[in-house]
Amino acid sequence: MSSDPKRIRVGIVGAGGIVKSRHLPALQAMPEVEIVAVSNATLESSQRFCAEQAPTAEPMQHWPELVSRGDIDVVWVGTPPMLHSEITCYALRAGKHVFCQARMAMSLQEAQLMWEASMSNPELVAALCPPPYGMKGDATMRRLLTEGAIGKPYHAVLHSMNGGWLDPAAPAHWRQRVEISGLQVLSFGIYVEIIQRWLGDIVAVQANGAVVTPDRQGYEVEIPDYLHVLCGFRNGAQGSLIFSGVASHPPQDALQIYGSEGTLTYNFVTDEIRLGRIGGALEVVPLPDTEAKEWTVERDFINAVLNPSAPRPKPDFLEGIKYMRVVQAAAESMDAGDLVRVA
Template identity: 25%
Template sequence: MADKIRVGIVGAGGIAQQVHIPNYKKCGEQVEIVAICDVAVERAEEAARRWSIPHFFKTADEMLEKAELDVVSVCTPNKFHKDATVKALEAGCHVLCEKPPAMTVEEAQAMADAAKKSGKHLSYGFHYRHTSEVDCLKRFIDAGELGEIYAGTAIAVRRRGIPGWGVFTNKELQGGGPLIDIGCHMLDTALYLMGYPEPTMVWGATYQKLGTRKGVGLLGDWDWEHFTVEDMARGMIQFANGATLVIESAFAANVKERDVMNVKLMGDLGGANVFPLEMYQEKHGALIDVTPAYLPEISPYEREIRRWVDACLTGEPPLSTAEQGVKLQRILNGLYESAERGEPVKL
């Protein structure tokens, strides 16, 4: 078991400075953030100064060549995930890449292949897996309390939550809109709780009804004149074990709630609503609802980074794996392909 890991950060934007860097810092002497890079090198320099990071660079190539690293966090737009990840793995580093894995299935597979060849960990930033609700429900599921889970729903819907910053509305850099951005969080959470079953077929539909016109922005004003992604996606996934999952994701929709992120599951012995956590069963001749009286209050981002650091130190597998990333990417791209073709797609 290693005593300490040396970390490099690729990308000095919001997710790096709000999540990765501060939570690596919370790991104390077990982690040293050695370097950061960004194509906008002045941003990397500013972040290095703010967080007392010794070295900053313009490119990942330069950082990997000049800095001695054990671990790399990839915090770039989706388009650049694959190249930065593969380069870091080939340089002998474990990699935590932000979600989604990549732009295409081929890219996600190349990342997984590089991880396997290097013998290093590749994990993804699906922080909802690390919530207390998911932790608790997973224990109930593993104990057989829900039985065979055969149906589920993943929901990631905002009333008017188109991001007014970053590149979230740029298809060329992101690969899509709410489905690949927030929808993938709830999709991964559902798949994780269901045991990551093998997908066989998807049906998807996407809509661009609200994003291309000026409107009320609850997350800032977005560039509606250059909005190139969907503002809503819906679909269904069928799995080899017979289970099905419905997904609904939107940056903007005419609904009551400002923001809903949730997963609902149904098994033959029980069902569950994840956020907030409730379980539904039939026992001893009665229909019962089970609600935890207490769940630990902890930041899922902090827990995610802590568990990732522990995996890198001990060599134990991370909670989110490269192989799961490929499976999730197949579903995402399959849904987009189905929407474009107007028919179900076999995976």
């Protein structure tokens, strides 16, 4: 570990597009952070990444060797979900702080292993990457719902649709490969995390979906190309959640919440919130400067590592477990063709 308490040394495992475009620039902008080593899918890709993006870092072939290094304080996990649990548990047991890219894991069982490892090492900072969707207006949405702006929420309708999987001749994307993504389907887990923060826990789901193009250049796709989930919240509200990768002219991702006294909507593309009371029109709700949240994810994590009294970054692994329970229940519901209670 670093001998300088004001210097944080980071090892990156999995240096894909999100790490390159979002995490790495933010980390490199902090003078107290040093990127020490990088382990990508191959040694060649690690070398290429370091040469192009982090010339002072050491490229490494095997991630366990990187995680075991004594000169690394933080392991930054940027791999697909298939390695999240294994790397995270290994790193926490090795005494490293862990930042893990979303989605949390391949399955609820793997997520539970991560949570148990974090609970066994409470002095270490362990966090998941939050979704950027809804971040800016999160505090305002929570306030409006807590204040009863629409009375008692009755029904929530969410749609997240795109045409990414429409081309039947395209090879299977890694997100369509069950051995890489596990139970994750499209943006389902992301939005479950968000709406549970606003409406409370989902306690039951009934899900159905289908694969439109089952064969992609010899690979048999199992992950649905579209998914429809009916869900029940602990507060009695019901939800209709629609996800698609085969929608050619999709609407913008949005959520509508209908309540006893009005309607509250959130556009995840524009971060526009609208509120309408019964008998009146939907009107834009201004985001107060004191509530609007910008992306400071990397800074928040490093601050928590530097200062044990600083707020722990969110979502933590417990919040991850909460959305992974819903993801697991939806998969079981599709298999059983019936309603499944969230464990």
